[in-house]
Amino acid sequence: MKKKLSLIVALVLMLSLAACGSRSNSPGNTPPAANAPDTPPAGSAADPEPSGSAGTPDTLPAAAGDGGILIAYFGVPETDGTDTVANASRVATEGGVVGNCQFIAQAIRQAVGGDLFAIETVQEYPGTHQPLLDFAYEELRQNARPELSGEIENLDDYAVIFLGYPNWNADLPMPLYTFLETYDFSGKTIIPFVTHGGSGFSRTISTIQELQPNAAVLTDGLSISRGSVPNAAQEAMDWASEILG
Amino acid sequence: MKPKQKAKITIDILMTALLVVLMAYPVTGQAVHEWVGAGMFLLFLAHHIFNLYWLKTLGKGKYNGQRILQTVVDALLLADMLALMFSGIRLSRYVFTFLPGLGSAAAARRLHMLASYWGLVLMGFHLGLHWGAVTAPLRRRFGGKAGPLPWCAGTAAGLYGAYAAWKHQIWQYLTLRSEFIQFDFDRPAALYFWDHFSMMALFALLACAIVSLVRKHRKGAAKP
Ligand SMILES: Cc1cc2nc3c(=O)[nH]c(=O)nc-3n(C[C@H](O)[C@H](O)[C@H](O)COP(=O)(O)O)c2cc1C
Numbered sequence: 001m002k003k004k005l006s007l008i009v010a011l012v013l014m015l016s017l018a019a020c021g022s023r024s025n026s027p028g029n030t031p032p033a034a035n036a037p038d039t040p041p042a043g044s045a046a047d048p049e050p051s052g053s054a055g056t057p058d059t060l061p062a063a064a065g066d067g068g069i070l071i072a073y074f075g076v077p078e079t080d081g082t083d084t085v086a087n088a089s090r091v092a093t094e095g096g097v098v099g100n101c102q103f104i105a106q107a108i109r110q111a112v113g114g115d116l117f118a119i120e121t122v123q124e125y126p127g128t129h130q131p132l133l134d135f136a137y138e139e140l141r142q143n144a145r146p147e148l149s150g151e152i153e154n155l156d157d158y159a160v161i162f163l164g165y166p167n168w169n170a171d172l173p174m175p176l177y178t179f180l181e182t183y184d185f186s187g188k189t190i191i192p193f194v195t196h197g198g199s200g201f202s203r204t205i206s207t208i209q210e211l212q213p214n215a216a217v218l219t220d221g222l223s224i225s226r227g228s229v230p231n232a233a234q235e236a237m238d239w240a241s242e243i244l245g
Numbered sequence: 246m247k248p249k250q251k252a253k254i255t256i257d258i259l260m261t262a263l264l265v266v267l268m269a270y271p272v273t274g275q276a277v278h279e280w281v282g283a284g285m286f287l288l289f290l291a292h293h294i295f296n297l298y299w300l301k302t303l304g305k306g307k308y309n310g311q312r313i314l315q316t317v318v319d320a321l322l323l324a325d326m327l328a329l330m331f332s333g334i335r336l337s338r339y340v341f342t343f344l345p346g347l348g349s350a351a352a353a354r355r356l357h358m359l360a361s362y363w364g365l366v367l368m369g370f371h372l373g374l375h376w377g378a379v380t381a382p383l384r385r386r387f388g389g390k391a392g393p394l395p396w397c398a399g400t401a402a403g404l405y406g407a408y409a410a411w412k413h414q415i416w417q418y419l420t421l422r423s424e425f426i427q428f429d430f431d432r433p434a435a436l437y438f439w440d441h442f443s444m445m446a447l448f449a450l451l452a453c454a455i456v457s458l459v460r461k462h463r464k465g466a467a468k469p
Binding site for chain 2: 130133134137138140141167169170171196197198199200201202203223
């Protein structure tokens with residue numbers, strides 16, 4: 001009895017909040033980009049299945065007619081914490097210990113071929129969790145553009161770019177900003193994949209779209225939680241094959 | 246309703262709404278989160294100015310069960326809000342960038358995560374424990390014309406809140422076992438607001454229940 005009309009406040013709140021909520025779009029609700037081609041570009045369909053294991057070296061010569069796909073990824077495998085169990089940032093494979101994004105990138109390459117490209121910076125990131133978190137947060141706060149150390153050769157050869165990165169503070173790692181501002185992917189298709197600790201892509205796909213307005217960016221990229229990365233190779237392979245038809 | 250009462254209750258409603266918006270950080274993104282957080286800070290100050298008698302009468306009068314509970318929760322909530330403010334300012338990338346970033350951002354991030362979910366719990370309790378006082382002017386204004394509807398709505402929201410607390414596994418945040426926000430992008434964003442609002446309703450309802458239990462206990466003890 002005593003709480004009677006007062007709970008109208010609650011009702012009013014509910015309604016106002018529902019109205020508030022419906023205005024904001026979930027990034028996950030956006031359908032795949034309408035301008036993304038649904039057929040793979042010529043050249044990639046004829047890709048032979050690479051015979052290498054998941055530990056294929058990052059530098060493969062782009063064979064003629066095999067240049068359709070680039071798989072670029074960034075990642076900073078942390079050297080502390082327990083390996084290959086949930087929440088680690090690296091995976092033990094036959095070819096050695098690799099980072100989460102590297103692991104997924106290699107699986108994608110196994111499924112659809114193409115060239116792997118590791119996005120690397122001139123500066124070295126701290127290898128342990130806490131210092132890395134601190135370092136990355138300062139970089140983000142300062143909106144830094146860390147200098148990249150490698151370069152993509154023959155960018156013109158690629159029509160499809162798989163782009164993999166870890167979710168860092170609900171955003172792209174800053175080297176990804178440098179990367180996306182350095183190259184012009186106009187007319188190409190960008191297919192994002194992310195590894196994360198729970199937040200999925202956050203809003204990074206729209207950020208990629210903003211940085212590459214003339215590229216077709218696939219909005220339903222592959223998102224793998226770091227705990228399930230070691231078991232996600234098959235999923236990544238299926239996903240990549242399905243996208244390229 | 247007197248203008249002062251109107252202002253007070255408006256501030257309380259706004260704070261409740263802003264808390265829910267703040268909890269929806271994965272939906273709103275950083276910039277909105279920071280501005281809403283700054284707004285919450287101003288409301289927080291106003292709320293304290295309007296309720297200064299709390300501090301003035303802190304050591305005075307008798308402390309019964311309900312008052313002890315209120316005081317403990319209020320003090321915890323105050324500490325929690327201060328922790329959120331300081332860690333939030335440390336993490337700021339838009340609003341408070343003119344301030345130097347002292348200390349570890351990673352530690353601030355962790356504190357902010359921990360205090361945010363405890364804030365939701367404590368704010369619910371705070372609301373529930375002071376429900377009578379907060380809503381007194383409304384009840385005087387509207388009398389008993391609403392029937393059982395508000396109660397039913399509150400209970401329904403609380404029940405849904407229990408489901409939401411389980412679905413979001415909030416104990417993972419309350420115990421710092423989850424370092425990052427778990428966000429399901431396949432779920433409509435609007436539900437994220439509603440989930441957190443109803444969790445607050447759940448804790449408010451629990452507090453209301455505890456208050457009435459304490460009252461009954463006191464009446465029972467006073468009888469013989
Ligand atoms: C600096 C830093 C910030 C991170 N921020 C988030 C985050 O906001 N949300 C999230 O879900 N995971 C976050 N993570 C977890 C990483 O996304 C996850 O560990 C990822 O799988 C690492 O991939 P890698 O081994 O290829 O670097 C963060 C990790 C680091 C190192």
